[in-house]
Amino acid sequence: MRLLPALSSALLALMLASLTVGAAQVDLRAVFRDPQAMLVLLESRLPRTLAVALTGAALSVAGVLIQALVRNRFVGPDTSGTAEGAALGLLAITILWPSSPLWLRMIAASLSAMVTTALFLAVIRRLPVREVMLVPIAGLVLSGVLGSVVTFVGWQTDLMQYVGTWLMSGEFSGVISGRYELLWIAALAAGLAWFSADRFAILGLGDQVATGLGLSTAAVMRLGLAVVSMVTAMVVTTVGMIPFVGLVVPNLVARVMGDNLRASLPVVGLAGAVLVLACDLLGRLVIRPYEIPAGVILGVLGAVLFLVLLHRRPAHG
Amino acid sequence: MIQIDQVSHQIGGTPILHDISTTLPKGRLTALIGPNGAGKSTLLRLIGRLEPLQAGRITVAGHDVATTPTDRLARVMAILGQQTAIASRLRLSELVAFGRWPHHKGRPGPADRARVTQALEAFALAPLAHRFLDEVSGGQAQRAHIAMAFAQDTDWLLLDEPLNNLDMAHARALMSRLRALVDHAGRSVAMVVHEINYAAAWADHVIAMKDGRVIAEGPAAEVLTEALLSDLYDAPIRVGQHLGRPLVLHHV
Numbered sequence: 001m002r003l004l005p006a007l008s009s010a011l012l013a014l015m016l017a018s019l020t021v022g023a024a025q026v027d028l029r030a031v032f033r034d035p036q037a038m039l040v041l042l043e044s045r046l047p048r049t050l051a052v053a054l055t056g057a058a059l060s061v062a063g064v065l066i067q068a069l070v071r072n073r074f075v076g077p078d079t080s081g082t083a084e085g086a087a088l089g090l091l092a093i094t095i096l097w098p099s100s101p102l103w104l105r106m107i108a109a110s111l112s113a114m115v116t117t118a119l120f121l122a123v124i125r126r127l128p129v130r131e132v133m134l135v136p137i138a139g140l141v142l143s144g145v146l147g148s149v150v151t152f153v154g155w156q157t158d159l160m161q162y163v164g165t166w167l168m169s170g171e172f173s174g175v176i177s178g179r180y181e182l183l184w185i186a187a188l189a190a191g192l193a194w195f196s197a198d199r200f201a202i203l204g205l206g207d208q209v210a211t212g213l214g215l216s217t218a219a220v221m222r223l224g225l226a227v228v229s230m231v232t233a234m235v236v237t238t239v240g241m242i243p244f245v246g247l248v249v250p251n252l253v254a255r256v257m258g259d260n261l262r263a264s265l266p267v268v269g270l271a272g273a274v275l276v277l278a279c280d281l282l283g284r285l286v287i288r289p290y291e292i293p294a295g296v297i298l299g300v301l302g303a304v305l306f307l308v309l310l311h312r313r314p315a316h317g
Numbered sequence: 318m319i320q321i322d323q324v325s326h327q328i329g330g331t332p333i334l335h336d337i338s339t340t341l342p343k344g345r346l347t348a349l350i351g352p353n354g355a356g357k358s359t360l361l362r363l364i365g366r367l368e369p370l371q372a373g374r375i376t377v378a379g380h381d382v383a384t385t386p387t388d389r390l391a392r393v394m395a396i397l398g399q400q401t402a403i404a405s406r407l408r409l410s411e412l413v414a415f416g417r418w419p420h421h422k423g424r425p426g427p428a429d430r431a432r433v434t435q436a437l438e439a440f441a442l443a444p445l446a447h448r449f450l451d452e453v454s455g456g457q458a459q460r461a462h463i464a465m466a467f468a469q470d471t472d473w474l475l476l477d478e479p480l481n482n483l484d485m486a487h488a489r490a491l492m493s494r495l496r497a498l499v500d501h502a503g504r505s506v507a508m509v510v511h512e513i514n515y516a517a518a519w520a521d522h523v524i525a526m527k528d529g530r531v532i533a534e535g536p537a538a539e540v541l542t543e544a545l546l547s548d549l550y551d552a553p554i555r556v557g558q559h560l561g562r563p564l565v566l567h568h569v
């Protein structure tokens with residue numbers, strides 16, 4: 001498969017472009033002579049570029065995992081109550097302990113995301129298997145309800161400003177060095193999932209086959225739940241939720257490569273990074289010197305891609 | 318040997334299996350027969366630990382299915398369920414390769430690859446190996462699922478209606494392959510089969526079930542009689558002879 005080298009070169013090119021685009025002119029050839037340019041590069045451009053790529057990669061991998069957990073292609077970490085759960089946890093800890101250290105906030109967000117995602121899994125267990133579209137609908141409803149709770153509490157406590165940055169914007173303009181490093185943890189968690197790729201692929205074959213092959217499904221479910229929740233919590237806290245990536249990228253890659261996750265997860269990660277980086281770059285270029293948040297561009301582009309996918313879905317969903 | 322002791326099962330308060338005790342002999346091809354809803358799949362699923370045991374005890378080659386770790390059991394028996402539709406988009410070769418997973422847990426060696434190739438060839442899937450599961454016919458997908466169970470290479474093979482969707486030639490090829498597994502490789506096979514003549518022609522041992530009970534068991538020639546089959550299916554059924562084995566004339 002030629003996808004891996006092609007995507008790697010695309011990512012490299014986009015990252016280089018991302019380093020040069022911004023309010024201040026930075027000539028990549030001159031950075032070693034120009035301390036000012038070096039500063040911009042190291043403190044702002046590089047962190048932003050990395051943040052975008054890490055977010056795209058981690059969210060896409062999380063998308064594959066949640067799709068394997070629920071055995072349905074039409075869900076992502078943004079439509080399974082996960083992001084809203086993370087926001088709920090952040091909100092709770094902000095109210096209860098406003099000056100809490102960052103690590104504690106991350107734990108609160110991750111745990112809360114885990115609880116709401118587990119709730120989603122419990123809800124869809126009860127749905128008839130053949131109704132493929134009920135699963136994403138249940139996810140949307142749950143996300144909607146949780147989102148309203150977050151918004152309501154946010155209004156009541158005058159914290160709407162935060163809620164907005166967690167759930168609505170999804171943008172990278174505020175990223176500077178020292179304020180994005182949590183995303184490395186997200187990417188690390190997603191990367192570790194690769195070591196269990198076979199287990200997730202077997203889980204996706206259904207309970208019957210998974211049990212027949214001697215897989216302990218509960219343990220794999222817990223692992224998947226933990227990774228999806230951690231990735232989403234980190235993204236929600238650092239840059240805000242980015243829609244559609246975790247839904248569209250796994251579908252696009254599965255269409256070409258299938259669901260042999262050991263082979264496809266690296267491609268999924270790269271493709272996610274490329275997609276979000278392209279959207280972020282586009283957002284920085286179209287109305288220079290102003291910016292459109294990457295999340296907004298993805299909202300539009302992702303919706304279009306999703307509609308295309310829906311129209312051309314394979315026989316077995 | 319598979320030993321079933323006083324197994325009862327209910328779903329949502331409705332009794333499905335009533336106090337079943339029986340054995341499936343080792344080194345034999347056993348056919349489970351009986352009308353729709355008799356409880357054949359439920360019994361097979363209980364043996365294959367796809368369903369938790371509610372009452373009674375089942376051992377497979379001495380392993381208690383309720384207490385033996387599931388990954389250990391996966392190296393003792395392979396099970397193919399009646400419903401094989403899966404939503405994953407896998408190539409046939411990848412699906413069959415997962416049959417080796419209980420043995421290598423993610424690190425396939427040359428022996429595993431050889432087994433997979435062998436299984437693909439055994440079921441005439443080599444030319445389709447690179448096709449996706451959702452891009453082949455129903456019978457081809459069924460053969461891929463059987464090949465996966467075959468690749469698992471266990472002492473016991475449990476198959477729920479493996480002949481589903483197979484054409485005559487592939488159905489016969491499967492039966493003769495199962496026969497060879499039993500006769501030459503010392504394996505044991507248990508299969509649910511509706512087309513009674515496949516049981517008549519190929520099975521050593523037949524277990525007849527009706528309404529959640531075993532009503533007859535024994536060598537094929539002893540169980541597949543006019544009186545018993547007519548009673549089993551509540552319909553008059555004539556049995557003739559062909560090459561020394563029963564030939565059930567149920568279609569006329």
Ligand SMILES: Nc1ncnc2c1ncn2[C@@H]1O[C@H](COP(=O)(O)OP(=O)(O)OP(=O)(O)O)[C@@H](O)[C@H]1O
Nearest residue numbers: 328329333351352353354355356357358359360399
């Ligand atoms: N999920 C379920 N809920 C309720 N009843 C069930 C369920 N699954 C099976 N049954 C009932 O259990 C009984 C036995 O079912 P089982 O699938 O074991 O039959 P079977 O002998 O395999 O039939 P078939 O030849 O049609 O495959 C049937 O009466 C069926 O209606």
Ligand SMILES: [Mg+2]
Nearest residue numbers: 357358359399
């Ligand atoms: Mg059945």
